[in-house]
Amino acid sequence: MPDHHSRPAEATARPHSHGDRRPEAVRAVRAMAAFATESEMYLAATGRDEALHRTDLNGLRVVMSSGDEPVTPRRLSQALQLSAPATSAMLDRLERLGHVERRPHPHDRRSVVVVATDHAHTVGASMFGRVGARMAPVLASRSAGELAVIAQFLEDAAVATGSARADIRTTS
Amino acid sequence: MPDHHSRPAEATARPHSHGDRRPEAVRAVRAMAAFATESEMYLAATGRDEALHRTDLNGLRVVMSSGDEPVTPRRLSQALQLSAPATSAMLDRLERLGHVERRPHPHDRRSVVVVATDHAHTVGASMFGRVGARMAPVLASRSAGELAVIAQFLEDAAVATGSARADIRTTS
DNA sequence: TCGAATAGTTCCACAGTCGAAAGAGTAGGA
DNA sequence: TCCTACTCTTTCGACTGTGGAACTATTCGA
Incomplete structure (x- = not known):
């Protein structure tokens, strides 16, 4: 852009x-x-390093940051704006590489629950750790007040960007 | 991530x-x-809206923000971390859609210079305008001092992220 | 009970990427 | 000056990710 x-x-x-x-x-x-x-560019580079496509990394991010909420292919498809077959294929890749497991849904036998493996957490740790190390001095050199201003601004900017994306659908 | x-x-x-x-x-x-x-996600959505792949949008961004410096396929390849054939294919797509033109390089007949067309500027305006409209109140509600703090932080964060990406190459 | 809708997967065609190769051109050293 | 090594871009071909259509199993509400 x-x-x-x-x-x-x-x-x-x-x-x-x-x-x-x-x-x-x-x-x-x-x-x-x-x-x-x-x-x-960092996402693309780490993807190449870990033999993971960008979609795979985003999928892992959704799975790993879902908390206690079960992640289903449907939910992943919505979160990533992917079609159902593309979501299936992504899960195939992540499963083959040992990053996720598909488990039976507790009360809907049509569905599955996707969980991240320890291997996925190791990869995530490596990725986040690398950028975290470089980002540490950037954060450390700011006061709590400055960081609060920055965080609030970026939260608002994220919302605005999400609204702009929604604007595309309504104007198309 | x-x-x-x-x-x-x-x-x-x-x-x-x-x-x-x-x-x-x-x-x-x-x-x-x-x-x-x-x-x-905004990039992906606008890409779908304009029938442009993410790589194409990034390519246009490089071409359109190069100032007076001539953009060659070689330079695009480096900036986007794409192989030579992938860069060629991207330029094929952008040329076919009327977004860029390949012109003879003034003093290196092996190369070409890539320039953006008015059509590309129109598309860029539409994309940036949409997110700009949503971002305007976010910016307007901050003081000049706050914006300076935010900008400096994001510049430092961008450098740190770039360094982290370079770290991938040296540790692989 | 049954029909409509949902969830996920498979199949297949299309499109983007990259390695190898080819052709044209450049630059530097003998 | 000339030749060789290198550079730049494009083409070819193989591989991979995406999404539409279709299929199967399951769920839910009339």
Whole structure:
């Protein structure tokens, strides 16, 4: 997605109302784009390192962050915006590599419950640990107050991005 | 990539030195993961909307944000971590859809220079405009001082993520 | 009880990636 | 100046991920 360097970005960053033209806002938007791009490239690189496709990594993320809530193929399909066959194929790959197990659903015999294995947790630890190590000084050098501002902003930005994605469906 | 909900994340967020265990830091890391995930999903959704693969969108981003520097297939290949044939195929797709043009390189006849068309700028404007509209109130509600803190943090976080990606190559 | 709907999997066609190879061009050293 | 090694891009072919259609098993409500 183009950042503020490109023509259309600057021309259309304020489609309905006047956008925020403060230089701090421009810099923040550019920084968000750069961070999003680096995150995507890190995902792709770790995927190559672990022989996992991007979809597989995202699937693991959903399974591993579901808490006590059982994860079914249906739920994964919705969370990842994948078709049913693609979700099945992804689970085939993760199962073959020993990252997940399909278990019978406790009260719906059409379905299965997907659980992550210890191997998956090891891989996740390695991935998160690597970026966590590099991120530690970035976090440590900020005060609690600054981190709270940053966190709140990113939460709001995530919601806004999700709304923009929903806008695509309603305008198509 | 697993966020803090998962076991390995918490267990390994401090691989060498003690990580930042302040609740504000935990919240910030989680917010970064959520924002990165939403950004990736927005990219995928707009890609589907415009019949453009994720690689194509990233390619356009590189072409459109290159300023005066000529973009060659070689440079695109490096920026996107794609093989030469994959870069060629991507340019084929973008050219066929009228988003880019391949022009003769001014002083290296082996190469070409890739330029974005007005059509590409229109698409970029639409994509950025949509998310820009949703992001506008998020930016407008922050002071210049807050935005400066946020931007600096995300720039540092992007560098840290890039370093983590480089770490993959050296430890593999 | 039965029919409609749901859940997941399989089959198959399409599309994106990369290794190998080929052709054209460049650069540097003898 | 010329030749060799290297570079750049594209093409070919094999592999892999996605999604539509179809199938099977199961669930649920009339």
